[in-house]
Amino acid sequence: MTNYIVGRLISAVITVIGTTFLVFGAVRFLPGNAVDIIASTSTVGGPNAHAQVEHELGLDKPFLVGYGDWLKQVATGDFGKSLINGQSINRFLKEGLPVSAELGLMSLVFGIAFGVPIGVISAVKQDSWIDFVLRSLSIVLLAVPGFLIAVIIIVVASRVWNWNPPITYIKFTDDPVHNLEQFLLPAIILGFSSAAALMRFTRTSMLDVYRQDYVRTARAKGLSERSVVWTHAFRNALIPIISVIGVFLAYIIGGTVIFEQIFQLPGIGRFLLSEVNTRDYPGIQAIALIFALIVVAVNLITDLAYTLIDPRVRY
Amino acid sequence: MALNSVAADPLSADFQPRPPRPFIVRVFLQLVREERVGFWGGLVPIVLMILLAVFAPLIAQAPPNQQNGDVLLHAPSFAHLLGTDENGRDVLARVAYGARVSLWVGFASVCIGVAIATVIGMVSGSAGGWVDLVLQRVVDVLMAFPSFVLILLIAAVLGPGERNTIIAIAVFLLAGPSRVIRGQVLAVKGNVYIEAAEVIGCSHTRVLIHHILPNVFDVIVVIMSINIAFAIITEAALSFIGLGIPPPNPDWGSMVSGTETAYLAQAPWIIAAAGGALAITVYAFNMLGDSLRDILDPRLRQL
Numbered sequence: 001m002t003n004y005i006v007g008r009l010i011s012a013v014i015t016v017i018g019t020t021f022l023v024f025g026a027v028r029f030l031p032g033n034a035v036d037i038i039a040s041t042s043t044v045g046g047p048n049a050h051a052q053v054e055h056e057l058g059l060d061k062p063f064l065v066g067y068g069d070w071l072k073q074v075a076t077g078d079f080g081k082s083l084i085n086g087q088s089i090n091r092f093l094k095e096g097l098p099v100s101a102e103l104g105l106m107s108l109v110f111g112i113a114f115g116v117p118i119g120v121i122s123a124v125k126q127d128s129w130i131d132f133v134l135r136s137l138s139i140v141l142l143a144v145p146g147f148l149i150a151v152i153i154i155v156v157a158s159r160v161w162n163w164n165p166p167i168t169y170i171k172f173t174d175d176p177v178h179n180l181e182q183f184l185l186p187a188i189i190l191g192f193s194s195a196a197a198l199m200r201f202t203r204t205s206m207l208d209v210y211r212q213d214y215v216r217t218a219r220a221k222g223l224s225e226r227s228v229v230w231t232h233a234f235r236n237a238l239i240p241i242i243s244v245i246g247v248f249l250a251y252i253i254g255g256t257v258i259f260e261q262i263f264q265l266p267g268i269g270r271f272l273l274s275e276v277n278t279r280d281y282p283g284i285q286a287i288a289l290i291f292a293l294i295v296v297a298v299n300l301i302t303d304l305a306y307t308l309i310d311p312r313v314r315y
Numbered sequence: 316m317a318l319n320s321v322a323a324d325p326l327s328a329d330f331q332p333r334p335p336r337p338f339i340v341r342v343f344l345q346l347v348r349e350e351r352v353g354f355w356g357g358l359v360p361i362v363l364m365i366l367l368a369v370f371a372p373l374i375a376q377a378p379p380n381q382q383n384g385d386v387l388l389h390a391p392s393f394a395h396l397l398g399t400d401e402n403g404r405d406v407l408a409r410v411a412y413g414a415r416v417s418l419w420v421g422f423a424s425v426c427i428g429v430a431i432a433t434v435i436g437m438v439s440g441s442a443g444g445w446v447d448l449v450l451q452r453v454v455d456v457l458m459a460f461p462s463f464v465l466i467l468l469i470a471a472v473l474g475p476g477e478r479n480t481i482i483a484i485a486v487f488l489l490a491g492p493s494r495v496i497r498g499q500v501l502a503v504k505g506n507v508y509i510e511a512a513e514v515i516g517c518s519h520t521r522v523l524i525h526h527i528l529p530n531v532f533d534v535i536v537v538i539m540s541i542n543i544a545f546a547i548i549t550e551a552a553l554s555f556i557g558l559g560i561p562p563p564n565p566d567w568g569s570m571v572s573g574t575e576t577a578y579l580a581q582a583p584w585i586i587a588a589a590g591g592a593l594a595i596t597v598y599a600f601n602m603l604g605d606s607l608r609d610i611l612d613p614r615l616r617q618l
Contacts, residue, residue, distance in 0.1 A: 011452075011455070014452055014455070015452070015455045015456055015459050016459075018452060018453070018455065018456030018459070019456050019459050019460070021456070022456055022457075023468070026468055026469070026472050027472065029472050029473075139598065139601070139602075140594075140598075142544075142597070142598075142601055143544075143594045143595075143597040143598035143601060144590075144594045144597075145548045145551065145552060145593070145597075147552060147555050147571075148571060148586075148590045148593065148594070151571050151572075151579065151586060151590075152586060152590065154580075155579050155580045155583060155586060158580040159580050159583070250460075250461040250462065251461065251462070253461040253463075253464065254461040254462055254463030254464060255463070257463060257464065257467065257556075258463075258552060258555065258556055261556055272464075272467065273467075273556055273558075275471075276467055276470070276471040276558060277557070277558070279471065279474075281471075284467075284468065284471050287464075288460065288464055288465075288467075288468045291460065291461055291464045292459045292460045292461075292464075295459050295460065295461060296459050299459075
């Protein structure tokens with residue numbers, strides 16, 4: 001057990017080092033003229049703008065030296081300055097992270113609240129019309145991307161009720177009710193549209209458990225169907241579901257980037273998009289790294305939780 | 316009696332084994348024989364979309380980028396079967412030419428990505444040792460990023476455009492598929508026929524290409540069919556946020572985008588046409604992928 005945990009921790013650390021390598025190294029693949037494009041729009045300005053931009057990106061140093069310097073800076077929590085307007089990246093992160101975290105967590109909760117029960121019902125009523133309808137729903141959700149659902153809902157709302165998503169962002173600390181109201185629609189749509197895979201996975205996992213002997217035993221000893229489904233089957237079906245929560249979260253994070261754009265929420269996802277548009281690499285590096293760290297951490301936690309929850313898994 | 320004429324005696328001297336059918340024929344016959352609704356439900360829309368893309372110049376009633384100030388946001392009519400957009404461009408033409416972009420990016424990125432993933436997976440699985448260790452840690456790193464964030468990062472470095480979108484999606488597809496293929500190679504490697512091939516002196520390359528590759532081929536086909544839907548959605552999402560195919564090129568993702576949804580609300584036929592085409596295509600590839608997987612390798616259910 002200890003061996004497994006130590007091994008898993010080491011591999012997580014290696015992965016984190018690898019992600020920093022990739023995030024820093026990606027800039028090295030910039031096409032030659034990109035630095036000139038940045039230099040032309042940047043406030044660094046002056047006759048030696050080109051050299052200055054190269055210096056800021058660490059392109060003027062040997063790869064490992066530049067990487068070392070960058071890593072040292074990032075390790076202290078300083079992501080540097082924007083190449084476009086010279087402002088501190090950390091300031092944007094500080095403003096944007098709570099917004100993205102709120103949207104991401106709410107979507108995750110909605111996604112699980114939709115996906116897991118629907119998957120369970122679909123499995124319990126296997127091959128009935130309810131199962132058919134729910135499975136068709138998951139097939140439709142797999143085919144219609146979340147951003148399309150969001151646009152359709154906004155268009156319908158605007159035509160029918162003359163409602164448009166608010167343009168100004170209300171902070172939670174200023175007005176919690178309006179803030180939550182603002183997040184409700186994007187979080188529901190994002191959670192719901194991401195839930196299809198979770199639905200199918202829950203259904204499969206539940207059907208697997210249904211064939212187990214202990215479920216037959218539970219029925220044979222006369223337990224109510226409700227007790228069989230929820231106490232005996234569902235609790236065991238949950239174990240594999242927990243292992244895919246990390247994958248689900250990664251999917252949600254990808255979705256928040258687009259949804260923050262659609263619903264005008266000033267999170268780090270929308271910041272990432274504007275940074276990509278202006279090719280402001282320090283910001284892109286910072287956010288890509290943060291997202292990767294979150295995914296690595298969640299995967300680590302689910303893996304470790306797995307060994308605690310499932311008594312059959314003993315390393 | 317009748318059976319005897321069908322099953323020739325394999326021990327008789329003049330027994331001629333029937334040559335194996337080509338892969339595509341074998342799979343097609345099996346899919347047809349098992350009468351899978353999902354297969355036809357997938358194949359028919361895909362063929363229709365390919366026809367739409369190929370015959371786009373004949374189907375379109377106007378060039379996709381031709382602006383016409385007289386017909387701004389006109390509803391569907393005989394002159395414009397799917398209506399016009401905010402610049403008076405024919406929506407049917409844009410959907411048809413958009414099909415070219417979507418299908419091309421989907422096929423190209425998956426072919427490139429999965430082809431390289433196959434090489435990585437086969438080398439990693441067959442070499443083992445430190446080669447395997449290093450390659451798999453690289454795959455770990457790629458898999459640590461949320462798919463869309465990694466693709467954004469690559470697209471940000473390369474810049475927008477069709478070719479760069481293909482590269483970005485292909486790079487993302489190196490990770491997951493190569494790991495699945497590696498696992499498959501490891502499973503195949505344990506078979507006696509691989510040992511036999513090695514014993515009679517086949518080189519590593521020969522074992523890899525003539526003995527392992529044919530046995531992981533089914534898995535590669537399943538992975539490709541499943542990921543085409545992913546690639547098409549991702550391309551549309553990139554174009555939707557303005558980082559995929561740059562305007563004014565026709566593209567399903569950018570058609571439903573628009574910086575303001577105001578005119579999309581005035582002209583719901585634009586979303587219906589472009590969004591419908593996107594959803595039907597993705598649905599079709601999902602269906603086809605599912606039935607191929609069920610036929611070729613039911614163990615891959617979790618993909």
